[in-house]
Structure formats: structure tokens, C-alpha cells
Amino acid sequence: MRILHIEDRFHPLMGYQPNFFAKYHDPAHEFHILSSNSFSIWDGTDRNYVLNEIDRECEKKCGIHIHRVDAYWAQGRKFNIWLKGLCRTINEIKPDIIYVHFIETYTATRVILNPSMRRKYRVFTDTHNLLNQYNKSLKHFIYYRLFMRIIGHTVNLSGIKVFATVKENYRMLTDMYGIKEKNILFSPIGTDLARYRYDRQEGDLLRQDMGILPEAIILLYTGKINQLKEPHLILLALQMIENKIDQPLAVVFVGSRASGYTEQYMTANLKNNRIRIYYQDAVSSSHLYAFYSMADMAVFPKENTLSALDAQACCLPVIMNDEPTNRERLEKGGIIFKKGDINDLAEKMLMLIKNRELRKQLGHAGYEFVKEIYDYRTITRKMEADLLADGGGPRGDKR
Numbered sequence: 001m002r003i004l005h006i007e008d009r010f011h012p013l014m015g016y017q018p019n020f021f022a023k024y025h026d027p028a029h030e031f032h033i034l035s036s037n038s039f040s041i042w043d044g045t046d047r048n049y050v051l052n053e054i055d056r057e058c059e060k061k062c063g064i065h066i067h068r069v070d071a072y073w074a075q076g077r078k079f080n081i082w083l084k085g086l087c088r089t090i091n092e093i094k095p096d097i098i099y100v101h102f103i104e105t106y107t108a109t110r111v112i113l114n115p116s117m118r119r120k121y122r123v124f125t126d127t128h129n130l131l132n133q134y135n136k137s138l139k140h141f142i143y144y145r146l147f148m149r150i151i152g153h154t155v156n157l158s159g160i161k162v163f164a165t166v167k168e169n170y171r172m173l174t175d176m177y178g179i180k181e182k183n184i185l186f187s188p189i190g191t192d193l194a195r196y197r198y199d200r201q202e203g204d205l206l207r208q209d210m211g212i213l214p215e216a217i218i219l220l221y222t223g224k225i226n227q228l229k230e231p232h233l234i235l236l237a238l239q240m241i242e243n244k245i246d247q248p249l250a251v252v253f254v255g256s257r258a259s260g261y262t263e264q265y266m267t268a269n270l271k272n273n274r275i276r277i278y279y280q281d282a283v284s285s286s287h288l289y290a291f292y293s294m295a296d297m298a299v300f301p302k303e304n305t306l307s308a309l310d311a312q313a314c315c316l317p318v319i320m321n322d323e324p325t326n327r328e329r330l331e332k333g334g335i336i337f338k339k340g341d342i343n344d345l346a347e348k349m350l351m352l353i354k355n356r357e358l359r360k361q362l363g364h365a366g367y368e369f370v371k372e373i374y375d376y377r378t379i380t381r382k383m384e385a386d387l388l389a390d391g392g393g394p395r396g397d398k399r
Helices: 019-025 048-064 086-093 106-112 117-119 138-158 166-177 200-210 232-244 259-266 288-292 308-315 325-330 342-354 356-373 376-388
Strands: 004-006 030-036 065-069 097-100 120-125 161-164 184-186 217-222 249-254 277-282 297-300 318-321 336-337
Touching: 004 019, 004 086, 019 030, 019 048, 019 376, 030 086, 048 065, 065 086, 086 106, 086 117, 097 106, 097 376, 106 117, 106 138, 106 166, 106 184, 117 259, 161 166, 161 376, 166 184, 166 325, 200 288, 217 288, 217 308, 217 342, 232 249, 232 259, 232 277, 232 342, 288 308, 297 308, 308 318, 308 356, 318 325, 318 342, 325 336, 325 356, 336 342, 336 356, 342 356
Parallel strands: 004 030, 004 097, 030 065, 097 120, 120 161, 161 184, 217 249, 217 297, 249 277, 297 318, 318 336
Antiparallel strands: none
């Protein structure tokens, strides 16, 4: 069976969903990826010669085929770019199944609304969107409430199957897009347990390299340091509890720092000399496990992040704000604080800082939970089984 995955952006060295589908696909099937040839969102340029080199390495390592096309509006935009020659290239590949990622994109729209594509190929798509990503602008209302209803109507008439990735967007597919439940499958975004694993030795070595005391509790944040993620909320919460901290505490921020935001917000005005702040530039996803293994807890104070799954895969307890998808992903291995409540965040942080047994309990439970539900090896095979099943297979688990 020849299966074609289409995504506007694909980087072989990143840790996005198609990367793990490629890594763990069943070798009995031909696995193809079609994407743009733009590299701009990762380094600001379109260095095709670099992309070509790593594409060939990925093809050899994973046993897949990567196809690139030019694109309009690609500079600096992650989604809603226009792939040139999309349908022509699909016809050249001649897949049995098309899985076009992100139903909300121009690319998915072009495939779904094209009668020829629907007639020739079995088409699947998915959504990763969450309610907190929407705003109340007229533009968003027209696109998501009206235009996506047109897409949903076509999906229903054509029997196209759509993968939800969390409970939250399962409901969005039905309530906002009007897609019938019989056309919705479930395939969660997961984590790679081969990449994200607890390694005490690597964690201890990293602690030594960073000059962190062996007895210090380590609070970790990984991700972009910018206004969208607001990691400075961790520092504000620390100011509220610093007089209750009587042991060494290392707060480690790992990620690229946005200029302006960093200077304005990431300045810790702490009087407790037992607390030290560390900054580390963004590191390769293949090395993040060492930071998770080094830490005692992870805090992601705003929005959603897949890093919560990666951290739990490394036996690390996690604190996040109260949103449906966060509650879903931290069902066993984390603590939720009231959204927008810095006092509650501070209390939850202090609770984990003070309670070693609770950290250990949550870390173990979170790992077992992620291993059962979110392991990409299992997710990929289940997804492929749904692709190959007659008519798209049974509806998936609605967790």
C-alpha cells in the first residue's frame, strides 16, 4: 500500500507528528511525504541544498520517500502556504491513500474540494486546533464557522475520515465544522519513548556541567521564551513563595529567547540567595531528555505544549494551567493550577518543591500513563490500521 502524507512544512530533524509516523511506519507499506521546499521558519532562509541533504539522510534511515515542491507565501509562515503543483505531484506519486495534515489549511481544502482527488484516492485528514487558538475576530468567524462548514459538508458527503487528536478538537469537528461522528477517528499527538527517556547518569552529568548543586531541586521550563508562552510567570510565582523556600532551588529555562520580551520580563528580582536562575539556548530535541532527566519538576505556565508529554515520558511531574487538553494530558502525571491565577501557580510549585514523595509518585504515574496512551510506536500502527480499514475503520477512542 502506498500512503502519502502531505504537510505544508516538514523538517526531517524536528519532532513533529509526521517525523514519528515516518520513523515508526510499517515497512510493508510505501511511506511518502509531500511538503514545501521552504526552510525559512527554521533559519530564516530557503537553503534547498541543506534540506536536500538531510532529506536523503532521512529517506535512508526511515525507509521513506520525500517529495518537495515550491510554495507561495512561504517566507516566515508555518501554515496556509500555497503548494505549487500540488495535485499534479499527487498524481505523479499515485498513492493509494492520502493523509493531508491539518484540515484547516489551504492544502487540505484544495484536496478535499477537488472531485478528482476524492474520486481517485482515499482521503484522510486531521486537526490539531484547540479552542484557545481562536479569537473573536470577524475573519476567524467567517473562516471557522462558515467556510469550515463547507469543508465539513464535503467531508460528510464524501466519507472522508478526519482524525481528532484530543477530546477538545473532537468536539470542535462536530460542533463547529459540522462533521458527523461516523467520519471522525482518533489518533492522539504523542511522544517518542525511544527519544524521551529517563537517564539518571545523563541528568547528573548535565547538572555538573551547569554547576548546579547535587542537593538542589531543579524546576525546568522548556520552550520558546516569548510573550505567547509567558515563562516569566514562573518568576512572578517564585517571588510570592521565595521566603518559604529553605533549600537550594535551581530554575532552568531552556529555549530561544525573544528580544524585548526577555529584557523586559525575564529579570528575577529575588532576595532568597538559595534560588538561582539558569538560561540555556534551545537545544536539539534529541538532547532534551538529559534536561528532563536532570530536573525534579517541569512548569509550563501558559497555553498547551507537547513538551508536557515528553517530560512525563522522562518520569518528570508537570504543572500546567487549567485547560481541557492540559487536564487530559496530565491526567496521571501532573498538577493543574487555576488559569490566570499566579497565587495558585505559586502554591502548586511550592507543593512540589517541598514534597519529594509526591514528585516521585506523579513522575512514575505520568510515565505509565504516557506509555499506555501516547507512545508513537503504538499510535502509528493504530493510525495505519484505521487508514487501511474498509471505509476508514471504526470510530476511534474519544478520550
